[in-house]
Amino acid sequence: MTSTIDPKSIGRPARPHRHARTLTGYFPEKDASGKDKWPRGDEKAWKDGQRSVDKDVKSVTRNFVGHVQTSLARQAYNLDDFGAYQAAALSTRDDLLVNWNNTQLTYTRKSPKRAYYLSLEFLMGRTLDNALLNLGLKETFSDGVQRLGFNMEDILEQERDAALGNGGLGRLAACYLDSSASQELPVWGYGLRYKYGIFQQFISTDGEQLEAPDPWLDNQNPWELPRLDVIYDVRFYGHADRLNDGTPRALWQGGQEVLAVAYDVMIPGYSTATTNNLRLWESKPKRGFDLNSFNAGNYEGAVEASNSAQAITSVLYPNDHTYVVLFGKELRLKQQYFWTAASLADIIRRFKNLGKSMQEFPDYVAIQLNDTHPTLAIPELMRILIDDEDLRWDNAWGIVTNTFFYTNHTVLPEALEKWPVPLMEHVLPRHMQIIYDIVLDFLLAVEKKFPGDRERLARMSLIEEGVPKQVRMAHLACIGSRKVNGVAELHSELVQTTILKDFVEFEGIGKFGNVTNGITPRRWLDQCNPELSTLITNTLKLKKSVWLKDLTKLEGLLPFAEDKVFRAKWAAIKQRNKERLAHYVQTTLGLTIRTDAMFDVQIKRIHEYKRQSLNILGVIHRYFTLKKMTAAEKAKVNRRVVFFAGKAAPAYYIAKLTIRLIVNVARIINADPDTKEYLQLYFLPDYSVSLAEVLIPASDISQHISTAGTEASGTSNMKFCLNGGLLLGTVDGANIEIAEEVGENNVFFFGHLTPAVEDLRYQHLYHPVPIEEKCPALAEVINQVSTGAFGDGGVYEPLLNTIRQSDYYLLTDDFDSYIAALDMVDEAYLDKEEWVKKSIRTTAKMGKFSSDRAINEYAESYWNIEPTSVPPEGY
Numbered sequence: 001m002t003s004t005i006d007p008k009s010i011g012r013p014a015r016p017h018r019h020a021r022t023l024t025g026y027f028p029e030k031d032a033s034g035k036d037k038w039p040r041g042d043e044k045a046w047k048d049g050q051r052s053v054d055k056d057v058k059s060v061t062r063n064f065v066g067h068v069q070t071s072l073a074r075q076a077y078n079l080d081d082f083g084a085y086q087a088a089a090l091s092t093r094d095d096l097l098v099n100w101n102n103t104q105l106t107y108t109r110k111s112p113k114r115a116y117y118l119s120l121e122f123l124m125g126r127t128l129d130n131a132l133l134n135l136g137l138k139e140t141f142s143d144g145v146q147r148l149g150f151n152m153e154d155i156l157e158q159e160r161d162a163a164l165g166n167g168g169l170g171r172l173a174a175c176y177l178d179s180s181a182s183q184e185l186p187v188w189g190y191g192l193r194y195k196y197g198i199f200q201q202f203i204s205t206d207g208e209q210l211e212a213p214d215p216w217l218d219n220q221n222p223w224e225l226p227r228l229d230v231i232y233d234v235r236f237y238g239h240a241d242r243l244n245d246g247t248p249r250a251l252w253q254g255g256q257e258v259l260a261v262a263y264d265v266m267i268p269g270y271s272t273a274t275t276n277n278l279r280l281w282e283s284k285p286k287r288g289f290d291l292n293s294f295n296a297g298n299y300e301g302a303v304e305a306s307n308s309a310q311a312i313t314s315v316l317y318p319n320d321h322t323y324v325v326l327f328g329k330e331l332r333l334k335q336q337y338f339w340t341a342a343s344l345a346d347i348i349r350r351f352k353n354l355g356k357s358m359q360e361f362p363d364y365v366a367i368q369l370n371d372t373h374p375t376l377a378i379p380e381l382m383r384i385l386i387d388d389e390d391l392r393w394d395n396a397w398g399i400v401t402n403t404f405f406y407t408n409h410t411v412l413p414e415a416l417e418k419w420p421v422p423l424m425e426h427v428l429p430r431h432m433q434i435i436y437d438i439v440l441d442f443l444l445a446v447e448k449k450f451p452g453d454r455e456r457l458a459r460m461s462l463i464e465e466g467v468p469k470q471v472r473m474a475h476l477a478c479i480g481s482r483k484v485n486g487v488a489e490l491h492s493e494l495v496q497t498t499i500l501k502d503f504v505e506f507e508g509i510g511k512f513g514n515v516t517n518g519i520t521p522r523r524w525l526d527q528c529n530p531e532l533s534t535l536i537t538n539t540l541k542l543k544k545s546v547w548l549k550d551l552t553k554l555e556g557l558l559p560f561a562e563d564k565v566f567r568a569k570w571a572a573i574k575q576r577n578k579e580r581l582a583h584y585v586q587t588t589l590g591l592t593i594r595t596d597a598m599f600d601v602q603i604k605r606i607h608e609y610k611r612q613s614l615n616i617l618g619v620i621h622r623y624f625t626l627k628k629m630t631a632a633e634k635a636k637v638n639r640r641v642v643f644f645a646g647k648a649a650p651a652y653y654i655a656k657l658t659i660r661l662i663v664n665v666a667r668i669i670n671a672d673p674d675t676k677e678y679l680q681l682y683f684l685p686d687y688s689v690s691l692a693e694v695l696i697p698a699s700d701i702s703q704h705i706s707t708a709g710t711e712a713s714g715t716s717n718m719k720f721c722l723n724g725g726l727l728l729g730t731v732d733g734a735n736i737e738i739a740e741e742v743g744e745n746n747v748f749f750f751g752h753l754t755p756a757v758e759d760l761r762y763q764h765l766y767h768p769v770p771i772e773e774k775c776p777a778l779a780e781v782i783n784q785v786s787t788g789a790f791g792d793g794g795v796y797e798p799l800l801n802t803i804r805q806s807d808y809y810l811l812t813d814d815f816d817s818y819i820a821a822l823d824m825v826d827e828a829y830l831d832k833e834e835w836v837k838k839s840i841r842t843t844a845k846m847g848k849f850s851s852d853r854a855i856n857e858y859a860e861s862y863w864n865i866e867p868t869s870v871p872p873e874g875y
């Protein structure tokens, strides 16, 4: 299948015009006494929440112009928006660096226990706006660039997203870094510096997803510092020989050696001098190229080793909750080891500078494993303690199991990571030996507690029998950690009663817990919805820095739900956010959206368990219902604009078909004169953090409709509700806790509950009922798609068959209650005043979902670390 790229289909404006212009106000006017006249005096330097260096408009613009002339080597009369962004970023970075240095110095001096967050993904989005907010320089800076003839919003738009993640897991890591720094906690992140982030998504005219690489570093990255002095060797392959000298030691030699080079990314806390570090590793060849081949004129051979080393950190694997396509992927295994080995070497070096004995390691270091991706850190720390530090096995295992903490992110069986034993033996021979030793000890202990229970041993083993045998990473992460947690109450419960049930019985429930996810209110309210933030600040009569750091303060909004004037202001902001989104779609896609309608949004990775298919089939149902209505009937319906956005893993065929269906349904219904006034549908390409920041504040209702028990938590549900969008969802993940907080009457729930799911699936397989009987409304919709109402029906058969056949995600069971819930949403929306009350009450009760709360739970209940304040500069 070949398709052409519709140039309009990319939702990210290519830097369009480069209007170079002169910096106005570069030469300030003089006042009567001959001194420079600036719009604001130095007395305005300190804003709410700011305790940085003495900053005013004058010094900000000076620094900015300095970077234009020196770092960028450009003239003050010849600068475009992109140049202005670069200068803005570089001068902001100067401020970050001062705090960053102070913070690291403080940590070195005070040597507190530190926590390290190991995540293969950090979905950071843009940095400039966040850095200025956190530094307390946003207004000053904005004034400064305006004086120079630039507009802050245009400058911010020039920045490319740092998209080193797939979805929720990577964004969670980014929110946790923001909260750690804001709470003054000594936490560093460790990840990989991918040359290419998550692919750019294009949509062809016939609805096919096309992928292009994301060369995010092409514009240079002002937010990172290469640390050419922080370098470690990492080995792969070779052979491991046990010494058999009465110790468990072995010698691992030969194979390939590559270098890990550190790049540091500054993570400023909000309204504090604390600026933590995110250290990302880049792979480099240890020896440039093979001289023998080079001299023989074999240039390809000469660069091969170099290419093989560089490949390790080239690309982010584009999979979210699906490992099928990863099975046996050697490069992915090498990424995981490269990253954990470099990170541990760095952590140990820092620990050794304290001059403590290895026994005290867990008193100074806590390491959080974000999903099973960094689980190799467990055998790697064992290797170091045994082979390099010469510790006894039990002693080493004691240190390991007091250092690590494991967060599980999914109970979907296909998403549980496993590595084939032969591949592990080939790439990491020493680690495979260690894993076998761990297995032996572990199974002996299980056998002791449950004598003769062979099935239990097989279920619990770290090695799954089969051809090939596989290492179960979740089991290794579990037994190698001090605590194991899920990411929402229901999910943690499921972890304990399903995939790790045997481990709860063996190790006791005390080891297992829950930390419900959170989101940072700095980015997901103040930055993305500045008008709402200002209204909240004025209404609560609190400083912004107070409620943004204690989000439960939002409860103070509750009484204002009864205030008509306040409600009008609240609704007007939602309306302006819709217009902002409409403007974005107009300028990027050339499409005109009506804004006098309910905005209904589902944005997240495209996956069967998230059930975008349920949503699109619901839209089709609504379309045909409208088609059958008289004009008088239609006049009473609620106008709806439905938005989808999200990427499908490139090899995930059914997910890509779902996108195709959405795009083709949109093409038909947006052009239908009978209905287009009442129903519009858009698929916005290339979902990203920055796109989410425009969509979320504009939403009236958002959909989180996973099959019960499949969405571990979800975090976009929290973002929408924080911005006063109501939630339509299943009783799943954090939806449940959101409803507990905001009140069930303010959310729209539907669908079967988790305990029913297993039974329903069994029925589908062994007592199937034809869809026509079970759910005639859905049968009709499927029939329309199949017979070509939205283009060649045959194309969609594989997608439709997943529903007609085993229907693993229960669309046939939930469709009717889904449609009923949509009708309830319509009815509720028609009562505008009541709807706005619900919206206000929802925002008011979202305090629990701040990532500040979540990170404090990790710090107190898991890591045992404490806030360590950094004196502001000048002390």
Ligand SMILES: *Cc1c(COP(=O)(O)O)cnc(C)c1O
Pocket (backbone or CB within 6 Å): 166, 167, 168, 169, 171, 603, 604, 605, 687, 688, 689, 692, 713, 714, 715, 716, 717, 719
């Ligand atoms: C928050 C966020 C997600 C997670 O969304 P869910 O609906 O919770 O899966 C994914 N991608 C981006 C860009 C996000 O900002």
